[in-house]
Amino acid sequence: MYVIKASGAKELFRGDKLAATLKRVGLAKAKIEEVVNKVKLSLSRKPTSHEVIERALNYLQKTDVAAAARYNLKRAIMQLGPTGFPFEQYIARLLTAYGYDVVTNVQANGFCVHHELDLVAKKDGRHIMIECKFHNSPGLRSDVKTALYTWARFLDIKKAWEQEHGHTKEFHEAWLVTNTKCTADAIQYARCVGLHILSWRHPEENSLEKLIDQKKLYPITVLLSGNQMLFSKLIRAGFVLVADLAKVNLNELSRRTGLGGKRLYGIHQEAQALIKDSSPST
CATH class of the missing domain: 1.10.150.20 (5' to 3' exonuclease, C-terminal subdomain)
Incomplete structure (x- = not known):
């Protein structure tokens, strides 16, 4: 059986892929097998990836509310749109829960030009510029151009910050926060220059979905x-x-x-x- 993806491409229905997703949201092995079998048997003749998600979500909602929330999390964050502003508010709340002092919609003078920043966060003497990149369609990724843009803005603002009294001894950072994945080039560039990326599945131990789930900040x-x-x-x-x-x-x-x-x-x-x-x- 083939499944039609959001891009229009077809791929074979893979029960192991669905099982891996269900395992990540905390389902027990027996429940995973039950849900995979029910989803497979209930699909139409030409199912879409959206239909697979809906069927799995429907079964989870009836038996495990918390697992259903985790399973639906990626799509739910996309529904914060269509604009990026609610996503920025959401990330501010998330970081606040982790001990950061966060301000939204900050006007900042760079050394060369003026900037409007999505978020500015402070914690333990660190002064952090945060660029939020919101996607409301599945399959979209933040690429290296976004990473380059974020880093260039940071360098301009950092140079201006360093002229101010009291900032010279603080450790300054730039973050790129996005609700989907980043391309391999974006991650490689970020590692090279020191840009912190927080995205879906990255970094592996403290990715966006893990930070959300650890404190139940759905x-x-x-x-x-x-x-x-x-x-x-x-x-x-x-x-x-x-x-x-x-x-x-x-x-x-x-x-x-x-x-x-x-x-x-x-x-x-x-x-x-x-x-x-x-x-x-x-």
């Missing part, structure tokens, strides 16, 4: 009972993380969003169930 878009319009209204009201949604009562949520009804109740219940299921005591 974006609200992992919740399956929401849609793009609802997510947009929630983000505008300050609800970026599932934890934000779960910790307020329904009346407060309705007051802050101006929404009500079964859909708001449903997404609030799902958020609370996910946080409970993801807690260390479970």
Whole structure:
């Protein structure tokens, strides 16, 4: 059986590939085999990769809410779009949880030109310029041109920073943060010049998805009972993380969003169930 990918290309359905993904989200071996078999038997005659994801997600949602969230994470981050601003807010919240002081939308004078920075973070005397590169389509990667651009901006700003009193002894860094993968050339260049990349599956031990999962900092878009319009209204009201949604009562949520009804109740219940299921005591 062939599966049609998002690019239009065809590839053989590989149960081992799906199994490897399910293993990464924490499913036990017996459950992995069960889900792979159910997905394979339920696919249409000409399935798409999207259909494979949907079928697997449907089974996980019924049996393991936390695993479903992890499985849906990459696509959920893409749903923070279409613009990159919600992604920048999300990354700011993520880094804050790891002890960074983060400021968004920073205006900075470089030595040569003026810059608008996505994020500036500080921790342990380190002053970090962060470029966020958001992709809302599967298969897109940040390439070496993005890495070159980020590093060039950093060098201009770093030269200006070093002219300021009190900065000369601080260790300055540049980060490129993206929700998809980077090309091999981008990673090679970054390693060569000292640019830190945080992306999907990179670096291996502290990649974006691992940092998210370690502290259960799931974006609200992992919740399956929401849609793009609802997510947009929630983000505008300050609800970026599932934890934000779960910790307020329904009346407060309705007051802050101006929404009500079964859909708001449903997404609030799902958020609370996910946080409970993801807690260390479970």
